[in-house]
Amino acid sequence: MPARFVTYSTDQGSGYGLYTEQGIIDLSARHGARWPTLRQVIEADALQRLADEAAGLQPDIAPGTFRFEIPIPSPEKLICVGVNFPDRNEEYKDGQVAPSNPSLFIRFPRSFTGHGQPLIRPPESPQLDYEGEIVIVIGKGGRRIPESEALDHIAALTLCNEGTIRDWVRHAKFNVTQGKNFDRTGSIGPWLVPFIDEEQLADIQLTTRVNGEVRQQDRTSRMIFSFRKIINYISTFTTLVPGDVIVTGTPTGAGARFDPPIWLKPGDVVEVEAEGIGTLRNTIEDEA
Template sequence: MTARFVTYSTASGHGYGLLKDDGLVDLSSRHPEWPTLREVIEAGALAKLAEEGADLAPDLAPGSFRFEIPIPQPEKLICVGVNFPDRNEEYKDGQAAPSNPSLFIRFPRSFTGHDQPLIRPPESPQLDYEGEIVIVIGKGGRRIAEADALDHIAALSLCNEGTIRDWVRHAKFNVTQGKNFDRTGSIGPWLVPYTDESQIADIELTTRVNGEVRQQDRTSRMIFSFRKIINYISTFTTLVPGDVIVTGTPTGAGARFDPPIWLKPGDVVEVEADGIGLLRNTIADEG
C-alpha cells in the first residue's frame, strides 16, 4: 500500500504519522528532531519513515484524532489559476489560453483538514469549490529547468481551493481577498510520496457535491504541466522544501452554473484523484 502521511491533532497537541487501515502510527513522538512533516521532507526522510512505520502498530485509533493540513506552515503556498482548457473558455472573453500561468498566494489559515467543515463567512453566501491536485516541494531550487523539475517533488496531496466568488472581484487586479477567508478551503487528507512521472502524468481528478459529479478532468490535459509550473515559479522565487503548489481546477465550479450554485451548510464536497485519495469536507456557517 502507498504510504499515507498525516498531520493530526488531539486534545493533547499536534503531530504527524503514518495512516493505516486500523489507525495511525505516531511518528512525531519518535522523531523529535523533525517537528513537522516539513522538516521530514527537508531531511529527505519520507521513505525512511514509511519503512519504519510499516512495521509498527497504530498508536491512535480511527476517530481519536483530527486531520490537519499536511504541511502546517509552508513558507509558500502558491495556487495556479485557469489551468485546464475548458476553464479558459469559461471566461468567455475571446482570449486564447495564456502563455504563462496565472498565480496567486493563499495563507495556511485559509485551509482546514480532511473531514472538517469549510466555513461560509457572514460577508457572502458565494462559497464555491475547486478540486485540485497539490504538489509539495522536496528539493529546493531557483530557475529549475523543466527537464529537472519533477526531481524537486516530494509528495502529492489534494485541495478543495474554496473561494468566496464576489470577493475575488473587490479590486481591479487581484483575487487575494476571495481566496483567503479563514477555513474556506481544505488540503489533505494526507501526503503520498512522489515516485515518478507515471504517477502524475494522467491522473483523473473528480469533484462531487452531495454525490453529484461537478468537475472531472485529467492532468494530461492541463495547459501548464507540473514541469512547467515548477520551472516558471522558480524563475522569480526560490522554492524550498515544504512549499505547497496547488495546480489548478477543471471546469464545473458552482459559479459557472446559470444561476450559480453556491455551497450551503450541510453540503458534502469530495475531491478524489487516482493514486492520491479522497478529500472530504462538509460546509458550515461561521460562528
Template sequence: MTDRFVSFSKDGQVRYGLHRPEGITDLWAEHGMRWPGLREVIAAGMLEELAAGAPKRVDFLEEEIRYEIPVTNPEKILCVGVNFPDRNEEYKDGQAAPANPSLFIRFPRSFVGHLQPLVRPPESPQLDYEGEIVLVIGKGGRRIAQEAALDHVAALSLCNEGTIRDWVRHAKFNVTQGKNFDRTGSIGPWLVPYRSEAQIGDIALTTRVNGAVRQQDRTGRMIFSFRRIISYISTFTTLVPGDLIVTGTPTGAGARLDPPVWLRPGDVVEVEATGLGVLRNPIVDEE
C-alpha cells in the same frame, strides 16, 4: 499499500504519522524532537526512510484525532488559476490560453484538514469549490529547468481551493481577498510520496458535491504541465522544502452553473484523484 503521511492534532498537540486502514501510527512521538513536523521531515529527505522503518501498530483511531493540513507551516502556498482548456473557455472573453500561468498566494490559515468543516463567512453566501492536485516541494531551488522540475517534488496531495466568488472581484487586479477567508479551503487527506511521473502525468481528477459529480478532467489535459509550473514559479522565487503548489481546477465550479449554485451548510464536498485518495469536507456557517 501506498504510504500516506498525515498531520493531526491529539490532546492539543500537532503530530504526524502514517494513515493505515485501521487507524493512525504516530511517528511524532519517536521523531518529533528531531523533526517537529512533516516540513522538517521533507527537508531532511526522510519520508521514505520513516515509512520503511515505521512500526505496524495503530496508536489512534481516526475518530480520536483531528486532521490538519499535511504541511502545517509551509513557507509558501502558490496557486495556479485557469489551467484546464475548458476552464479558460468559461471566461468567454475570446482570448486564447495565456502564455504563462496565472498565479496567486494563499495563507495556511485559509485551509483546514480532511473531514474538518469548511466555513461559509457571514460576509457572503458565495462559497465555491475547486478540486486540485497539490505538489509538495522536497528539494529547493531557483530557476529550475523543466526537465529537472519533478526531481524537486517530495509528495502529492489534494486541495479543495474554496473561494468566496464575489470577493475575488472587490478590486481590479487581484483575487487575494476571495481566496483567503479563514477555513474556506482544505488540503489533504494525506501526503503520498512522489516516486514517478506516472502518479500524476495523466490521472483523473474529480470533485463531487453531495455525491454528484461537478468537476471531472485529466491532468494530461492541463494547459501548463507540472514541470512547467515548477520551472516558471522558480524563476522569480526560491522554492524551499515544504512549499505547496496548487495546480489548477477543471471546469464545473458552482459559479459557472446557470444559475450559480453555492455551497450551503450541510453540503459535503469530495475531491478525488487517482492514487491520492479522497479529500472530504462538510460545510458549516461561521458561528
C-alpha cells in the same frame, strides 16, 4: 497501497504519522525531537525512510480520536495556479487563447482546514464555491529549475478544495487575494503520498463531487501548464524551498458556472478525488 503521511491533532496536541485504516502510527512520538513537523521530514528527504522503518508497527492513535490537519502546517509559500484546463479557460469568454504563462496567486495557511473538517462560510457572503485540485509539495529547493529536472524537486502529492468566496475575488481590478483567503474556506489533505515517478501525475483523473453529484472531472494530461512548467516558471522569480505547497489548477464545473450559480451551503458534502492520491472530504458550516 502507498504510504500516507498525515498531520493530526488530538486533545493532547498535534503531531504527524502514517495513516492506516486501523489508526495512525505516531511518527512524531518517535522522531519529533529531530523533525518537529512533516516540513522538516521533507527537508531531510526522509519520507521513504520513515515509511520503511514503520513497516510492521501497530497504530498508536485509534480512529475517531484525532482530527486531520493540513499536512504541511506552516509552509513558507502556498502558491495557487489559476486557469489551467482548456475548458476552464473557455469559461472566461474573452476571446483569448490559452495564456502563455500561468496565472498565480497566494493563499495563507489559515485559509485552509484539514480533511473531514467543515469549510466555513463567512457572514460577509453566501458565495462559497469549490475548486478541486491536485497539490505538489516541494522536496528539493531551487531557483530557475529547468523543466527537465522539475519533477526531481517534488516530495509528495496531496489534494486541495481551493474554496473561494466568488464576489470577493471581484472587489478590485487586478487581484483575487481577498476572495481566496477567508479563514477555513478551503481544505488540503487528507495526507501526503510520496512522489516516486511521473506516472503518478502524467494522466490521472481528478473529480469533484458535491453531495455525490459529479461537478468537475478532467485528466492531468489536459492541463495547459504541466507540473514541470509550473515548477520551472515559479522558481524563475522565487526560490522554492522544501515544504512549499503548489496548488495546480481546477477543471471546469465550479458552482459559479451554473445558471443560476449553485453556492455551497451548510450540510453540503464536497469530495475531491484523484487516482493514486485519495479522497479529500469536507462538509460546510456557517461561521459561528
